[in-house]
Amino acid sequence: SQKIEQNSEALNIQEGKTATLTCNYTNYSPAYLQWYRQDPGRGPVFLLLIRENEKEKRKERLKVTFDTTLKQSLFHITASQPADSATYLCALSTGNQFYFGTGTSLTVIP
């Protein structure tokens, strides 16, 4: 199975700055990589998906990169806002299996 590592430490950044979260994986490269947001006491919310043959994907203030050589994905939130404070989960999928990281807690300080 896959092992996924996300920043274990919480990330605190100042409002307006760019937050960068890291997702590293071992073993085989997944066909798809997703990022989700999870707020306390709630289910994850889908944000972005990137395929193995894509290098970068953007959606509004969000950007995801996928480097299959480094076995790493970076998730960027530009012009961060306090409302972006949440835990962000990385998920990898190939075929019928899905593997999630433990998440990185992001706090945007006003």
Add this chain to the structure above:
Amino acid sequence: DAGITQSPRHKVTETGTPVTLRCHQTENHRYMYWYRQDPGHGLRLIHYSYGVKDTDKGEVSDGYSVSRSKTEDFLLTLESATSSQTSVYFCASADSDRPYEQYFGPGTRLTVT
């Protein structure tokens, strides 16, 4: 939440009793999934379904069974609950055109004493 509900939202049960959790979606999504989430672990896939009466095992399926008799409902049963099954359980669904974009329910917090 893509019209996904879970019931009950909270449950306390005793070791050895059977427990059934229900997931209901109104999006007509073909794919449905059950996960558990525990501290120090990411979400772990228990079982999934690609259609009515079409289910298969995920990474941590031991001690769990599922059934899907209607597109909108996916049931998770703990045949004989153990303390190690104390967890938060999430259901998710996805459209067959976008199977990797999952929409999650609000979760069920299950405590086995």
